Amino acid sequence: MINKKIVLVFSLMLLVIFQVVAISALSTGQAKQDWQDAKLATAEKRTNHQEAKEKWMVNKSDENVQAHIDTGKDLLNSALDEAEAWLIWKQQEVESDESVSEELSDQIQIDINKNLAKIQELRTKVESVTTIYGVEDGLNFVVIGMVGDYLRLLTDVARDSGLIWVEKSNQYIDKIENYEASLRETAETIKNNQEIVDFLDTAKQNMHEARENINKAEISYQQVVEGGTPLIKFNEGNQYIQTAKANMLLANSNLKSALRLML
Amino acid sequence: MKFKTIVIAILIILALLFVIGMVNNPDEQLLDNQTLSSDSDTTETTPENDGAPDTTFSLEQESPSVSESDLNDLDSELQELETEDLTGFSG
Numbered sequence: 001m002i003n004k005k006i007v008l009v010f011s012l013m014l015l016v017i018f019q020v021v022a023i024s025a026l027s028t029g030q031a032k033q034d035w036q037d038a039k040l041a042t043a044e045k046r047t048n049h050q051e052a053k054e055k056w057m058v059n060k061s062d063e064n065v066q067a068h069i070d071t072g073k074d075l076l077n078s079a080l081d082e083a084e085a086w087l088i089w090k091q092q093e094v095e096s097d098e099s100v101s102e103e104l105s106d107q108i109q110i111d112i113n114k115n116l117a118k119i120q121e122l123r124t125k126v127e128s129v130t131t132i133y134g135v136e137d138g139l140n141f142v143v144i145g146m147v148g149d150y151l152r153l154l155t156d157v158a159r160d161s162g163l164i165w166v167e168k169s170n171q172y173i174d175k176i177e178n179y180e181a182s183l184r185e186t187a188e189t190i191k192n193n194q195e196i197v198d199f200l201d202t203a204k205q206n207m208h209e210a211r212e213n214i215n216k217a218e219i220s221y222q223q224v225v226e227g228g229t230p231l232i233k234f235n236e237g238n239q240y241i242q243t244a245k246a247n248m249l250l251a252n253s254n255l256k257s258a259l260r261l262m263l
Numbered sequence: 264m265k266f267k268t269i270v271i272a273i274l275i276i277l278a279l280l281f282v283i284g285m286v287n288n289p290d291e292q293l294l295d296n297q298t299l300s301s302d303s304d305t306t307e308t309t310p311e312n313d314g315a316p317d318t319t320f321s322l323e324q325e326s327p328s329v330s331e332s333d334l335n336d337l338d339s340e341l342q343e344l345e346t347e348d349l350t351g352f353s354g
Binding site for chain 2: 154158161165172176179182186231234235237241245248249252256259260262263
């Protein structure tokens with residue numbers, strides 16, 4: 001009877017653990033899907049607005065003016081939905097990633113919450129639109145004002161995302177350095193080890209290049225700020241991270257060659 | 264009776280998994296390599312081996328604490344390091 005209870009409790013514990021893992025994976029995946037759906041919705045709203053605008057240009061009837069305004073508001077709201085979905089996905093991604101440092105994770109949560117609040121402010125502005133050319137309530141006026149605001153919504157979290165990739169890359173390169181040091185220690189105890197040492201030296205050179213590229217990526221991401229050229233700096237950082245990744249894969253491949261010669 | 268059978272079956276599976284784990288343990292394999300190379304050390308001075316690169320383990324030699332599976336795992340982790348392109352963002 002006691003054994004049955006133990007088995008039952010043990011099974012329940014396993015079920016709970018699997019449930020938590022599954023829900024966590026599902027919510028991050030779902031949030032990403034929501035963002036992709038929001039992107040598609042924006043594309044659709046853009047087409048609707050373009051069609052309404054073309055009709056309005058041909059015939060400025062009251063009905064066409066209203067359609068121009070309504071589809072424009074729909075498009076702006078959809079773009080805000082997209083930004084919101086992206087921020088929520090980023091939030092869940094960071095929450096479920098234990099390798100992100102607490103300091104960076106806290107900073108990201110602050111930036112995301114700040115920008116989610118900003119989205120609500122922008123929605124109010126969109127809601128106030130009633131004309132096409134009005135100064136405060138005009139669609140064109142709000143669109144011009146939103147261009148900068150929209151970029152600012154993404155800037156903070158884009159920078160944070162870049163810094164996460166830098167942090168992860170640094171963790172990987174630390175690991176590779178430890179492996180290399182360990183293999184070199186063993187290689188020194190082997191006679192006629194020149195070929196092994198050559199592979200380890202090449203790996204070391206790859207690691208040096210990777211470290212340099214990670215540092216350059218960090219500098220680029222730090223420059224993803226308002227008032228600068230955030231998207232250009234973000235893409236620059238991405239390219240450095242991709243190059244560092246190639247360097248690290250090469251280093252790892254050289255470590256494998258060295259290890260095979262030892263076995 | 265049925266419950267006892269299930270428990271015994273689980274225990275047998277666990278025991279099998281333990282045995283399989285022992286067989287596949289890389290440290291054990293390294294130990295085997297060391298044992299073999301210790302034996303081969305005795306033939307090191309034969310004329311056939313003169314001048315050939317000797318990468319076999321000597322008795323003083325340490326075994327690598329890094330395994331091929333460690334490096335393969337790192338490879339998989341590195342492949343997952345992906346950046347995102349925000350230029351496709353609608354605005």
